[in-house]
Amino acid sequence: MATGSGAAAAAADAEEKESGSRMITLTSNEGKAFVVTEASARQSATIRSMVDDGGCVDKGFPLPNVDSKTLARVIQYCDEHGNKEAHTVDERAALAKFDKDFIAELDADKAFLYDVTMAANYLHIQGLFALTTQCIADTIKGKTPEEIRTAFGIEYDLTAQDEEEIKEEDTHA
Amino acid sequence: MLLPPESRDWSELPMDAFSVIFAKLGAIELLMGAGLVCHSWLHAAKLPHLWQCVEMVRLEALSLKEPIVMSEMARAAVDRSDGRLEAFEGQWSPKLKRLCLVSCYSVYKEAFIEFIAKCPLIEDIALINCGSVVFHALNVITGKSFPQLKRFELRTAFERPCYGFDVPLGIPTVVDATYPASKVRQDQDTY
Numbered sequence: 001m002a003t004g005s006g007a008a009a010a011a012a013d014a015e016e017k018e019s020g021s022r023m024i025t026l027t028s029n030e031g032k033a034f035v036v037t038e039a040s041a042r043q044s045a046t047i048r049s050m051v052d053d054g055g056c057v058d059k060g061f062p063l064p065n066v067d068s069k070t071l072a073r074v075i076q077y078c079d080e081h082g083n084k085e086a087h088t089v090d091e092r093a094a095l096a097k098f099d100k101d102f103i104a105e106l107d108a109d110k111a112f113l114y115d116v117t118m119a120a121n122y123l124h125i126q127g128l129f130a131l132t133t134q135c136i137a138d139t140i141k142g143k144t145p146e147e148i149r150t151a152f153g154i155e156y157d158l159t160a161q162d163e164e165e166i167k168e169e170d171t172h173a
Numbered sequence: 174m175l176l177p178p179e180s181r182d183w184s185e186l187p188m189d190a191f192s193v194i195f196a197k198l199g200a201i202e203l204l205m206g207a208g209l210v211c212h213s214w215l216h217a218a219k220l221p222h223l224w225q226c227v228e229m230v231r232l233e234a235l236s237l238k239e240p241i242v243m244s245e246m247a248r249a250a251v252d253r254s255d256g257r258l259e260a261f262e263g264q265w266s267p268k269l270k271r272l273c274l275v276s277c278y279s280v281y282k283e284a285f286i287e288f289i290a291k292c293p294l295i296e297d298i299a300l301i302n303c304g305s306v307v308f309h310a311l312n313v314i315t316g317k318s319f320p321q322l323k324r325f326e327l328r329t330a331f332e333r334p335c336y337g338f339d340v341p342l343g344i345p346t347v348v349d350a351t352y353p354a355s356k357v358r359q360d361q362d363t364y
Contacts, residue, residue, distance in 0.1 A: 110181070110183075111181045114181035114183065115181070117186075117190060118187075118190075121187055121189055121190055129193070130193075133190060133193045133194045133197065134197060136190075136194050137194045137195075137197035137198055140194070140198060140202065140206060140207050141198065141202060142202075142206075143206055144205075144206060145205075145206055145207075145209040145210045148206060148207060148210050149210055149211070152183035153181075153183065154183050154184045154210055154211050154214075155184070155211065156210075156211060157184070157211050157212050158209070158211060158212055158215065159212060162212055162215055165215075166209065166215070169245075169249045169252070
């Protein structure tokens with residue numbers, strides 16, 4: 001058993017390690033800096049590998065493909081998943097509830113859903129990417145091509161050759 | 174990403190995103206919905222890995238019940254897999270008339286026997302390069318009554334007649350849409 005002060009220091013050390021209390025700065029393409037915990041930043045495989053490779057942790061990470069509004073929302077997800085425990089049933093339920101509310105808001109704003117999906121893809125945040133792509137897939141499900149075009153604001157641009165290919169496949173039998 | 178709110182181009186998603194999103198959709202949705210949206214979605218819907226596992230049981234969503242339409246879609250799905258089809262799951266129909274399996278080495282014999290016994294109207298069975306399942310098939314077919322059976326095509330690696338059946342070569346193969354929901358899994362190495 002260590003002495004009082006030693007034990008306290010060891011506990012603080014362990015706590016620092018566990019909670020990843022080292023801070024990391026992420027900078028949006030508008031130059032706005034966001035300071036996050038390492039545990040939060042490590043939700044991104046892209047940043048995680050840069051940190052583990054001894055990258056420029058002190059200087060922070062510029063993210064030229066992500067705007068401030070999107071980055072703030074992405075960090076909100078990373079904070080929730082990186083900083084909070086999910087061991088008990090209640091904790092897991094709270095996280096699931098967070099995900100549900102988080103994606104419901106994006107679902108109502110397709111442009112924002114697009115931006116967050118792109119950022120999750122770029123930063124390799126697996127859980128967030130799974131969440132947004134599932135939302136996109138759910139929007140597509142059960143719809144006709146025209147309804148899908150309307151939902152996402154896509155123009156019909158199939159070429160005569162595309163149409164020929166589709167027709168050929170349809171009448172293959 | 175400094176774009177005005179409505180200018181996100183959903184037709185040009187990165188391939189990583191397409192491949193994950195489309196993998197969450199069924200074969201019918203890819204063929205009749207997402208794959209017909211625009212040029213880039215059509216081409217993304219042709220990624221062969223999307224067609225490794227084909228599942229065609231969600232008929233209600235698009236109210237497609239015409240056997241001929243299902244048959245064409247099944248064929249298109251198999252074509253798109255480009256030789257990488259690993260599992261095909263469809264809906265069993267007691268009116269099934271044609272069944273063709275090509276290079277399906279790992280069809281479970283119990284599943285096959287159970288399936289074929291439920292198809293009294295079968296007219297045409299083709300088993301091409303399917304390993305040991307052919308012997309179980311022969312046992313079932315010789316032991317049961319299939320009054321409508323008109324053609325039984327069998328091609329094995331051994332290229333020899335079995336149980337008095339000639340082994341016809343060069344007959345066009347047929348893939349039918351109506352396939353068992355009873356977890357018959359196929360490994361289709363070559364098509």
